[in-house]
Amino acid sequence: MNVFEVADILVNHVKNVYSEDIAIIAYYGSYAQGTATKRSDLDFFFIPATTKGYQASIQFIINDISFDFWPISWERAERMASFQETQTTIIADCKLLYVRSDEDSERFMKLRDTISSMQNAEQAQTMIEKAESELRNVYEHLYKLSHASEFESITFYRTEAYGVLTKVFQSLALLNGTYYTRGFGKNREQILQLPLKPDGLESLMKTIMHTDVNTDMLQACEKLVADTFELVLAQKEKYFSSPAYADRMKGYYEEIKGVLDKIITACEMNDYDTAFFSTIHAQDEIARFLFFAETGHWPSSLMFNSTYQDIYKRLGFPELVALLYPHDLSQLQLAVVRLSSLLETHLQTKGVEINRFANIEQFEAFLKEISAQA
Template sequence: MDRAVAMVQQSILGKLGEEVDLVVRYGSSHTQATHPYSDLDISYVPVHESTWDSITVMVNEVMIDCYPIHWSRLEAMAEFDDPSATVLLRNQIVYQANEEAAQRFRSLPERMAALQRNEARPEMLGKAMLIFRKTGYQYYLLRKQAEAGHRLSCLHHARNILSTVVHCVMVCNQACIDTRKRDQVLSLRLLPAGFGETLADVVNQTDPHALLMAVEHLLATTRSLLLSEQTATHRSRAGFPEVLDSAYPELKGDLQHLMLACERGDMYNSTLTSLLHELMIHMAQVVAGVEYSEFNTVSEY
């Protein structure tokens, strides 16, 4: 396998030369956890975001797919915005253009560790909420395809939703796991109610309507977990003077826009919802002691 790594490294450097900052090996072949169908995970880090060259070869029945992992994606992993964060913890640099590039790469796990500390809990919960919101369009597509009875489309969108939810739950736990490994997912401390059974239902269902129901239950229980953690984590002790003082510019702006729309007879822009939303969310911050956000609906304030 080392010979194969050397061959791929030589090929990519021969093709791209100084455009390569690093060549990195990771995955099961690096961690000695291979199985009969394991491939060789090796990637290069290009200098520029515009570089997308790749090499795919077979060596002794082992597939080797050397593709670029850009610095922006590595940094997203370090921020837990990309679910493949374990790459940063278990790897081997097999080529470095210079020590600066190697140190930049080696420093990324420090950023991950900082986000796993107690003081980063509010930030990580906010990230989990943002990730969860990404399920919206896939859920819309799943509903449309379930109505049409298109089995393959439903299976595809359900899997996309499941991957996003598992990423969300990982971040909610401030953990770094291989989200493709079911046992690692189920070992997390914080899980949606009945997560094991719901996970099995989403994975095993093939009927479009039954699959839609399973995914809806997955989304509902995951959101309930996030709401519970929000109540416990995003606490506020601010009083009315402090909260309304900071909210004053936005509240005044909403009121002025409403008054202008009324004077012009502009029904398209004459709405109270923005003003009432801003007022209610800030009042709830004082009364309930919770900092609500765009993750919440108005009835939850």
């Protein structure tokens, strides 16, 4: 069977029934890349132009070969092109079979321009952040693996390990500013040729994919994730910028003071619940903002808080969280008062202007001055 005869039939069907409702028809995969076998199907997709266009979707089997004529919205195609979704290759490497208009063709080609621009050196930092975001999705699988019974089935372990592998691989592709042109299982060579990858990647892959010992699989998954995370952080640090407090911390003290005052009130009223939540939130947030002011990056959500709290501690700011004593909040109260003063002074020495007014008249005069300058 010539699969392209099937393509011709579908395109003619669209022209007859959906001529104004489908913008693009294309194929991708093995036939587009010249790697098809006798059992390969023709991987179609189409981009609907109207709601009616979605009705053209159909799945069928001819001569024991399966076909899937499925829709991708313009919005999803844009997410693929900007590396917000996987399968960027579908947009980048497909072959067009039908285009409704010049405008549709131009819009589609802009998607490919987006893919090219995302791979430029100027977008390296953005791609690293996407790699970090993708890596976060690994931890649901690690959690299940680490909490599973040692007697859990090999099917369970391999299924969760598959989730770890595919997400780590996708994170590595993003870290390298690229995408996979072939599906998992056929892209080993491309994965192993990535310039940025954990040491021992091939060995870890082999253990995860070949072992039938649950503990070995878990340990290999944990090692792969940890090494990939360290690699992402190392690349991210290359884009740390110089400290810039005046811009990055403008208005911050005025905001966080409200939280610190809430803690003081909670201490005075012996309200431990409020003190507990507000104290932990305040110290962690101050530490995060200080890290941002120093580096130009927010600390990674995968980073241990002890890492980004180093700046907070180096400045000699009090450890509020350690002073959460349920039956005595007096030490915490004194520490919060001290922190408020130290933080304000530190920000001012770094060039941060604090909008502090002794009375309403001063505030009103400040607003008039701003109005006069506008």
